[in-house]
Amino acid sequence: MDKFLIEGGHRLEGTLRISGAKNAALPAMAAALLTPETVRLKNIPRVRDIVTMTQLLAHMDVRVEAPEVPPTDLIIEGRKVSGAEAPYELVRTMRASILTLGPLVGRLGYARVSLPGGCAIGARPIDLHLKALEQMGAHITTEHGYVEARVAGKGRLRGGHIVFEKITVTGTENVLMAAALAEGETWIENAAREPEVTDLAELLIQMGAKIEGVGTATLRVHGVSALHGTTHTIIPDRIEAGTFLVAGAITGGELVLDGCAPQHLSAVLAKLAETGVEIHEEAPDRLRVRGARKLVAADVTTEEYPGFATDMQAQYMAVATQADGASVITETIFENRFMHASEMARMGANISIEGRQAVVRGPAPLTGTSVIASDLRASASLVLAGLVARGETLVDRVYHIDRGYARIEEKLSSVGARIRRVR
Ligand code: EPZ
Secondary structure, three states, X not given: OOEEEEEOOOOOEEEEEOOEOHHHHHHHHHHHHHOOOEEEEEOOOOOHHHHHHHHHHHHOOOEEEOOOOOOOOEEEEOOOOOOOEEOHHHHOXXXXXXXXXXXXXXXXXXXXXXXXXXXXXXXXXXHHHHHHXXXXXXXXXXXXXXXXXXXXXXXXXXXXXXXXXXXXXHHHHHHHHXXXXXXXXXXXXXXXXXXXXXXXXXXXXXXXXXXXXXXXXXXXXXXXXXXXXXXXXXXXXHHHHHHHHHHHHHOXXXXXXXXXXXXXXXXXXXXXXXXXXXXXXXXXXXXXXXXXXXXXXOXXXXXXXXXXXXHHHHHHHHHHHHEEEEEEEEOOOOOOOXXXXXXXXXXXXXXXXXXXXXXXXXXXXXXXXXXXXXXXXXXXXXXXXXXXXXXXXXXXXXXXXXXXXXXXXXXXXXXXXXXXXXX
């Protein structure tokens, strides 16, 4: 199993190019199931989850081609989709496989998707996805670990009035895709407003879907009978960008992030500014970050977009370990997303946890040791901690980080980090 060996204490300096957003690319690939025509997606990140989604589509006889090496474009063509099934072997390695449910039942009137089950960060049920599809006329059964959604006579779903009792990102995306081909009008209220949802809506509109309210909490979809092919460029990954902002900040370095979307990072930029980090928007797609001589503590609470993203909480904890004073970090989205804290504590961080709150007292001099990554963003936070720790840090189970970061060790090395992959 691959590990990262990091020698801490090196200032990062230089320019990094931000990849396309994993969490926008995955629903976009699933959306290609909605049409028999060709969908070309550009700015696809080179991450493991994309490979898994490719395998999932191939399992349904969808053609997925990557014309360039390295592959940043994907050409997807679901002329005929067979099987309509997302098997356990693939779903268990990537929960986002659930994103095939909405488009499959929308186009074919039938889908069978393995139940994703819980994961390291929480129980993560999909009840809200299922309830919404039921309201749109799907008959849902769960048996033998699979959810089956069926429309009578394999016909079309019908529009519905969906009010999500909790904001769900992939739930909103699933319903949006299903509604695009449903008969009549669907209202989605309390919809997620994440930039990745907006990117999906824009792709669907380019494919011929009729969607109003894009970017707001109320989406109105007028179903159409068919969608067509298109070419779409995936938005930049705001979480990768945020992770590198933190890397520049805590190493007292100076980094330029090229090809990012500062407008999607407002909450992170504001929070880092509060801790004393200097960030300048040099162009609409370029940020420059300079670490402060002294970082100061600032509390943070995770929220749905446009609030501070839960996917940046672990990385922010790395900042808090280096900031002067006590930072209270409150996680409101997932019930078990502090797994990185105990590993950071083993590196010397002073962190106490009570329920959904972590109190981090800093600055704490970190020292390198062997740590284990438990999920994608937790791994990223341990890499960050390793960059400032004295001596060597060995981060185990980096397959988690490979799921969502494109060649992170190469990118970090290119700006002066001492990090290498070892077996
Ligand atoms: C998406 O997951 C992201 N994944 C996650 O990114 C991200 O952390 C999360 O949104 C929150 O921003 C993708 O986009 C592929 P939710 P998702 O449904 O859609 C509860 C990463 O590191 N809930 O918005 O699964 C749920 O348990 C990953 O890249 C229900 O109760 O998250 C959670 O507490 C990890 N019932 C809350 O809602 C449901 O049916 C928000 O989850 C659905 C969700």
